[in-house]
Amino acid sequence: MDSMPAPSSPPPATTLTSILKALGDEFQELGLFAEQLQTVLSPALLRIANDPDCHRNVQMLDLLSQRLHALSAFVCSVGGTVPNDWEIDSSFALSAVTLSDLAWRLQGVQTAAEHHQAGALELF
Numbered sequence: 001m002d003s004m005p006a007p008s009s010p011p012p013a014t015t016l017t018s019i020l021k022a023l024g025d026e027f028q029e030l031g032l033f034a035e036q037l038q039t040v041l042s043p044a045l046l047r048i049a050n051d052p053d054c055h056r057n058v059q060m061l062d063l064l065s066q067r068l069h070a071l072s073a074f075v076c077s078v079g080g081t082v083p084n085d086w087e088i089d090s091s092f093a094l095s096a097v098t099l100s101d102l103a104w105r106l107q108g109v110q111t112a113a114e115h116h117q118a119g120a121l122e123l124f
């Protein structure tokens with residue numbers, strides 16, 4: 001569960017490069033999560049290797065990881081080509097982001113690590 005409050009008033013304009021970088025970083029981190037899932041789940045799934053669906057699911061984890069890494073590289077590359085002074089109002093798009101930690105990072109205000117107090121326990 002995401003207990004951090006959502007950004008109350010996003011800045012009126014955010015540079016497109018910072019938004020694209022934040023998106024690229026999110027894709028990269030999700031790709032790493034998918035790799036970790038693959039590492040943890042693959043041995044267990046291979047134990048029941050007689051099931052062809054199981055093999056496809058293991059392969060889907062690998063494909064998920066590869067696609068997320070590719071999206072990260074693409075978004076970061078596009079962000080590198082956009083002029084630094086291009087700005088957009090991201091408030092409407094941010095209002096659709098229901099995970100407050102993610103909304104904070106996409107807004108560029110602060111990271112979850114900066115927001116959470118040391119030793120705070122987050123349950124879900």
